Amino acid sequence: MNFTIKTSALQNLTTSCLVLGVFQNKNLPDSTAQVDKALKRQLSKIIDAGDISGTAGQSLLIHNPAGIRAKRIMLVGLGKKNELDRKKYVAALKNTAAALAKYSLADALLTLAELPVKEMDAGKRYQLLAQVLENSTYRYNHTKSTKGKKPALKKVDVSLSDKSERAAARKGLDIGSCVARGMAVAREMGNLPANICTPTYLGEQAQALGKNNRLLKTRVLSEAQMRRMGMGSLLSVGHGSDQESRLIVMEYNGASERTKPNVIVGKGITFDTGGISLKPGNAMDEMKFDMCGAASVLGTMTALCALKPKINVIGVIAAAENMPSGRATKPGDIVTSMSGKTIEVLNTDAEGRLVLCDALTYVERYKPKSVIDIATLTGACIVALGDVNTGLMSNNDDLADKLFHHGQEVVDTCWRLPMSEEYQRQLDSNFADIANIGGPKAGTITAACFLSRFTESYPWAHLDIAGTAWLSGKAKGATGRPVPLLMEYLLSN
Numbered sequence: 001m002n003f004t005i006k007t008s009a010l011q012n013l014t015t016s017c018l019v020l021g022v023f024q025n026k027n028l029p030d031s032t033a034q035v036d037k038a039l040k041r042q043l044s045k046i047i048d049a050g051d052i053s054g055t056a057g058q059s060l061l062i063h064n065p066a067g068i069r070a071k072r073i074m075l076v077g078l079g080k081k082n083e084l085d086r087k088k089y090v091a092a093l094k095n096t097a098a099a100l101a102k103y104s105l106a107d108a109l110l111t112l113a114e115l116p117v118k119e120m121d122a123g124k125r126y127q128l129l130a131q132v133l134e135n136s137t138y139r140y141n142h143t144k145s146t147k148g149k150k151p152a153l154k155k156v157d158v159s160l161s162d163k164s165e166r167a168a169a170r171k172g173l174d175i176g177s178c179v180a181r182g183m184a185v186a187r188e189m190g191n192l193p194a195n196i197c198t199p200t201y202l203g204e205q206a207q208a209l210g211k212n213n214r215l216l217k218t219r220v221l222s223e224a225q226m227r228r229m230g231m232g233s234l235l236s237v238g239h240g241s242d243q244e245s246r247l248i249v250m251e252y253n254g255a256s257e258r259t260k261p262n263v264i265v266g267k268g269i270t271f272d273t274g275g276i277s278l279k280p281g282n283a284m285d286e287m288k289f290d291m292c293g294a295a296s297v298l299g300t301m302t303a304l305c306a307l308k309p310k311i312n313v314i315g316v317i318a319a320a321e322n323m324p325s326g327r328a329t330k331p332g333d334i335v336t337s338m339s340g341k342t343i344e345v346l347n348t349d350a351e352g353r354l355v356l357c358d359a360l361t362y363v364e365r366y367k368p369k370s371v372i373d374i375a376t377l378t379g380a381c382i383v384a385l386g387d388v389n390t391g392l393m394s395n396n397d398d399l400a401d402k403l404f405h406h407g408q409e410v411v412d413t414c415w416r417l418p419m420s421e422e423y424q425r426q427l428d429s430n431f432a433d434i435a436n437i438g439g440p441k442a443g444t445i446t447a448a449c450f451l452s453r454f455t456e457s458y459p460w461a462h463l464d465i466a467g468t469a470w471l472s473g474k475a476k477g478a479t480g481r482p483v484p485l486l487m488e489y490l491l492s493n
């Protein structure tokens with residue numbers, strides 16, 4: 001999708017559709033001041049007639065407006081002017097994208113990025129406009145013989161009256177568009193079925209990304225290589241599967257080699273049956289999404305390759321398939337992790353932490369500035385935070401605060417849960433250094449406590465995306481979260 005900044009008066013711009021916001025007090029935003037008086041009177045009449053009241057979610061299409069080059073005007077409801085915050089702004093953008101798609105419009109001129117959004121600067125307004133509009137055009141088609149129609153929107157012009165904001169707006173548009181491209185990759189990987197999207201497949205996708213981008217180097221470790229490094233915990237998860245496990249390492253080098261990297265590590269369970277601790281059958285198909293952490297890492301690396309910022313980032317994916325079989329790990333089995341710590345596998349369905357812990361030990365070699373793992377780790381996180389906030393846990397207050405605030409800024413929100421010392425006792429084992437489950441209480445936190453035993457040498461945060469990575473029901477599908485949050489954090493470094 002192409003985003004172009006337009007600084008001329010709105011009535012002089014040629015477009016299939018000029019999109020204007022309307023506040024609930026029936027006022028057009030100040031940003032439409034450039035629209036000439038006659039047109040403003042025309043629009044005021046339509047608004048006064050009650051055809052649109054300006055509440056959020058509304059839209060109204062006007063054909064052949066007089067005195068203006070645009071073929072159509074679309075009015076979009078914004079709600080109350082003094083209540084326009086980031087979330088309402090994003091909702092208005094989504095609503096706009098849906099309305100444009102409904103009329104199959106291939107190009108449009110948007111004025112919404114000039115709206116006065118609370119606590120949001122110009123750069124972010126343009127960034128979110130590009131991200132939301134571009135993300136709205138994603139459709140899953142890979143395994144459908146009749147491909148759904150792609151939204152027609154190809155060319156988006158965005159108005160800008162304050163020319164001093166031009167550089168910030170351009171930068172915002174570029175970031176937003178690259179983030180959306182990363183989200184599309186994350187969504188596609190998440191949505192693909194587990195008989196296509198295997199650990200090997202994820203490795204191939206990462207290799208392909210490395211081939212096409214000079215700044216990215218990919219390495220894919222085989223089971224034999226992992227065995228030599230002592231990754232007994234990661235390997236124990238894939239024991240029952242006919243699919244080989246993989247450790248996928250992507251090194252993005254946009255800065256000098258001396259610059260320490262930030263590391264992101266994704267849980268890549270391409271299907272989670274639970275293993276011998278077999279899951280109940282209902283909605284088990286959704287466990288194909290158990291690699292959405294990995295997908296967000298691949299998506300973020302894709303976004304970085306498109307944007308090419310001068311930073312260093314390592315993306316790691318711990319990929320395995322969790323299956324029951326005669327070779328599968330059994331409850332009570334004890335495995336030795338790469339760190340040397342022994343783990344009693346009391347429940348084979350708590351497999352995410354088993355693959356992550358070895359990946360987290362592996363990344364010590366980068367002497368990272370920070371490490372963030374992203375995982376669909378616990379059902380308990382859905383109980384606690386629903387599909388609204390990602391669970392955030394950390395051994396470092398500064399890192400946790402940053403992630404919280406970046407999440408708010410790009411409306412990809414997370415909420416911190418406590419990881420106080422007392423919870424650690426729940427992981428005591430009579431037979432190994434640590435157990436892989438901590439009982440029914442505080443399941444999201446004890447999962448993080450398990451990981452914390454392997455992350456003592458660097459600032460670390462854990463994002464539990466069990467509730468936010470995909471939607472169930474009619475809109476079933478991967479969301480692309482938390483690519484926006486990860487990008488925002490990485491770009492702030």
Ligand code: BES
Nearest residue numbers: 347349350351376377378379380437466
């Ligand atoms: N992938 C699941 C967590 C999950 C379940 C995410 C449902 C989203 C929806 C994870 O591997 C798992 O099975 N966790 C267990 C942990 C338990 C055995 C301690 C869980 O949450 O039940």
Ligand code: MN
Nearest residue numbers: 272349350351
């Ligand atoms: Mn599981």
Ligand code: ZN
Nearest residue numbers: 269272290352
């Ligand atoms: Zn899982």
